[in-house]
Structures are given as C-alpha cells and as structure tokens.
Amino acid sequence: MTGQPTKPLVLITGAGGNLGRSIGTALSREYTVAGLxxxxxxEPFPIIEAELTSGEAITAALAQIREEHGTRIASVIHLAAFFDFSGEEHPLYRKLNVEGTRLLLRALREFEVEQFLYTSTMLVHRPGRPGEVIDEDQPIDPQWAYPKSKAEAERVIEEEAGEIPVALLRLAGVYDDETMVPTLAQQIARVYERDFESHLYSGRRDAGQAMLHRDDMLDAIRRTVDRRHDLPRRTALLIGEPETIGYDALQDEIGHLVHGQEEWPVLRIPKPLAAAGAWAQEKLEPLIPDAIDKGEEPFIKPFMVRMADDHYALDISRAQTLLGWAPHHRLKDELPAMIANLKRDPPGWYRANKVTPPKEWPTPA
Known part of the structure; x- marks a missing residue:
C-alpha cells in the first residue's frame, strides 16, 4: 500500500468505455478514481487490466487496488456488461453480465465497500402502454435477452452483496448531441435516407421509450455516490426524462428537422406481416452481396416487432426525493443539435453511431 488516498476511492468496472471514461472524469474532482x-x-485515470469473467483476474486486479489504495472503497460503479441488438441469447450475457457480477462481489468481500452502484436498465420492468407511467414497483418482467441478463444480475447482487449497500440505477436510453442508443440512431438514419421502412411501423404510434441525456446520467451517478451514506441499504431508482415522445411524434420531428417536412407519413402494418418481413430479411441476408449490404444484417429483428407497442414513461419521483435529481435536458429540445451534427458531418455521425452508411448520401433540406 502506497498510502491512503486523500480523497475517497471510486472503482469503476468497464472504465475504458465511453461511459466509463465520462463517469470517471466527472467524479475525479471529488474522488480518487480507478478502473478495471x-x-x-x-489516462484519464488509472485503469487496471482485468477480465471480469475470470475470478482469478478480478482477484489479482483488486490486490493491486488494495496495494495502491487500501481496503476502503467509497463506491464500486459496475458498468461492465455485454450488449447487442440481435435479441438472441449470447454466452456473454450469462458469463459476464450475470456470473461476472457474482465473481466481482465475492472478491469485494475482502474490502470495506460503502456502496455497490449497478447501472441497470429501465427495460428490466414490464412495459406499460401509452398513458401509463411506471415506477420502481412495476413488476420485473424483461422482454428480451439483454434486459433479462440485467434483471438476473440484479438478483445475483441481492444474493451476494451481503452487508454492502446497493444502489440500482435503472437507466433510460442514453444520448447526447452526437451519439445515442441504437434504436434512435437507426430511426434517424432511416428518415435521413428516406428509407421506405421509415414510413412503416407495426406498433402503436403513440408508444415510445424514455430517454436520458448523458449529462443528466452523470449527475444522477454523482449524486448517488455523494449520498451513499444517506440512501436506504437497498435502493432501486428509475433514471430518465419523465416526458416520453411517441413514435409518430418523433418521426414528424425528425422529418421536419432533416427534410423540412411538417409530417412524416407512417403506415401501420399488421404485426404478423411485419414479423414475417423481418424474418425474411434476416434469412435472406446471406444471399445479398456484401457490395450491397456491406455484410450487415438487417437492424429490425422479429423480436422488435413483438415489442413495438411497449411504452416506457417513467415516474422519477423516487430519484427526485432521494437524490434531489431531475433531468435538465429534454430529447425534443436536444433534437435540433443532434440533427445538425448529422447534417454537418454525415460520415462522422454514421461512424460514431455504428450505423451502416448508405451507398449514396442523400441531400437533406
């Protein structure tokens, strides 16, 4: 041990990712930050190599933490997780998201941990319907592979945390002026390209999903860490914007900002037909030359069609009460800057959001 840190230690898993670096940087003024x-x-703070699917690797990394910082950790912010949008099970959902969480908590038993902060997702909850608002008492009923793994990880935390206080932050879809969750990025890209699919939808057009600006997410995490001694020992909080924009209204707003159209016509098609179309696209993809589709599978999957009516509008009163937190951003207010970034540098926007670019760039208004 090289001496106790002058500031409380925060340990972040998945620290090398975009969100991890942002969180670590945001906390570095008040805390000593280290990552796995x-x-x-x-840079921007020390990150120790650790494969979080290996108990031995976690133990070795935490031994280095002990040597450099001692055994007291103010907060462990557990970000590390596997995610994809195939909708299918993947070995890493269990190996990393679930069992990796178990291994981490067991290794932390040798430390004095003041808080275990887990970044979960609002999607662990059963979805509502337009007009309904969900809170933390909404049943846990995730609808596809990724949130199912997060819900299972939450159960593991309850089993393994012991005396460690736990805060579960169930986040809405994160965005900022340049990057956003894949569903929103794909929706914007389809309108930008005037893709035929942008005029089709199989669900209720007033259904939508809550969003969360990156700066508001950072603020919520900082407040959660700062108030670790004041929170209940087991705390679950929904974190997102209370206003949820329905699909139709969002399409109109995107179409107006990109192409100057007041309305973006959308035809509702029956779910069985949409699911069959998505299935056919998925099965035919190997037959389509890579020169046309660049080897990319279609984004819209049959499981997405099944959930097209799902609606996530959040009651954030618990976060307001316990954290004094409320979002300062609204997706509708931020969309002009987001679309301006796309129009200013389309190739850069497509790269940043990992969207396959079109063969020919359109000329928006």
Whole structure:
C-alpha cells in the first residue's frame, strides 16, 4: 500500500468505455478514481487490466487496488456488461453480465465497500402502454435477452452483496448531441435516407421509450455516490426524462428537422406481416452481396416487432426525493443539435453511431 488516498476511492468496472471514461472524469474532482477493464490505461485515470469473467483476474486486479489504495472503497460503479441488438441469447450475457457480477462481489468481500452502484436498465420492468407511467414497483418482467441478463444480475447482487449497500440505477436510453442508443440512431438514419421502412411501423404510434441525456446520467451517478451514506441499504431508482415522445411524434420531428417536412407519413402494418418481413430479411441476408449490404444484417429483428407497442414513461419521483435529481435536458429540445451534427458531418455521425452508411448520401433540406 502506497498510502491512503486523500480523497475517497471510486472503482469503476468497464472504465475504458465511453461511459466509463465520462463517469470517471466527472467524479475525479471529488474522488480518487480507478478502473478495471480488459485493457490497461493511464489516462484519464488509472485503469487496471482485468477480465471480469475470470475470478482469478478480478482477484489479482483488486490486490493491486488494495496495494495502491487500501481496503476502503467509497463506491464500486459496475458498468461492465455485454450488449447487442440481435435479441438472441449470447454466452456473454450469462458469463459476464450475470456470473461476472457474482465473481466481482465475492472478491469485494475482502474490502470495506460503502456502496455497490449497478447501472441497470429501465427495460428490466414490464412495459406499460401509452398513458401509463411506471415506477420502481412495476413488476420485473424483461422482454428480451439483454434486459433479462440485467434483471438476473440484479438478483445475483441481492444474493451476494451481503452487508454492502446497493444502489440500482435503472437507466433510460442514453444520448447526447452526437451519439445515442441504437434504436434512435437507426430511426434517424432511416428518415435521413428516406428509407421506405421509415414510413412503416407495426406498433402503436403513440408508444415510445424514455430517454436520458448523458449529462443528466452523470449527475444522477454523482449524486448517488455523494449520498451513499444517506440512501436506504437497498435502493432501486428509475433514471430518465419523465416526458416520453411517441413514435409518430418523433418521426414528424425528425422529418421536419432533416427534410423540412411538417409530417412524416407512417403506415401501420399488421404485426404478423411485419414479423414475417423481418424474418425474411434476416434469412435472406446471406444471399445479398456484401457490395450491397456491406455484410450487415438487417437492424429490425422479429423480436422488435413483438415489442413495438411497449411504452416506457417513467415516474422519477423516487430519484427526485432521494437524490434531489431531475433531468435538465429534454430529447425534443436536444433534437435540433443532434440533427445538425448529422447534417454537418454525415460520415462522422454514421461512424460514431455504428450505423451502416448508405451507398449514396442523400441531400437533406
């Protein structure tokens, strides 16, 4: 041990990712920040190499933490997780998201941990319907593979945390001026390209999903860490914007900002037909030359069609009460800057959001 830190220690898993670096940087003024990730780094804060699917690797990394910082940790912010949008099960959902969480908590038993902060998702909850608002008492009933793994990880935390206080932050879809969750990025890209699919939808057009600006997410996490001694020992909080924009209204707003159209016509098609179309696209993809689709599978999957009516509008009163937190951003207010970034640098926007670019760039208004 090289001496106790002058500031409380925060340990972040998945620290090398975009969100991890943002969180660590935001906390670095008030806290000593260290991270764990698959690759070591020294900037913007020290990150120790650790494969979080390996108990031995976690133990070795935490031994280094003990040597450099001692055994007291103010907060462990557990971000590390596998995610994809195939909708299908993947070995890493269990190996990393679930069992990796178990291994981490067991290794932390040798430390004095003041808080275990887990970044979960609002999607662990059963979805509502337009007009309904869900809170933390909404049943846990995730609808596809990724949120199912997060819900199972929450159960593991309850089993393994012991005396460690736990805060579960169930986040809405995160965005900022340049990057956003894949569903929103794909929706914007389809309108930008005037893709025929942008005029089709199989669900209720007033259904939508709550969003969360990156700055508001950072603020919620900072407040959760700061108030770790004041929170209940087991706390679950929904974190997102209370206003949810329905699909139709969002399409109109995107169409107006991109192409100057007041309305973006959308035809509702029956779910069985939409699901069959998505299934056919998925099965035919190997037959389509890569020169046309660049080897990319279709984004819209049959499981998405099944959930097209799902609606996530959030009651954030618990976060307001316990954290004094409320979002300062609204997706509708931020959309002009988001679309301006797309129009200013389309290739850069497509790269940042990992969207396959079109063969020919359109000329928006």
């Amino acid at each position: 990730d698959r690759s070591a780094a020294s």
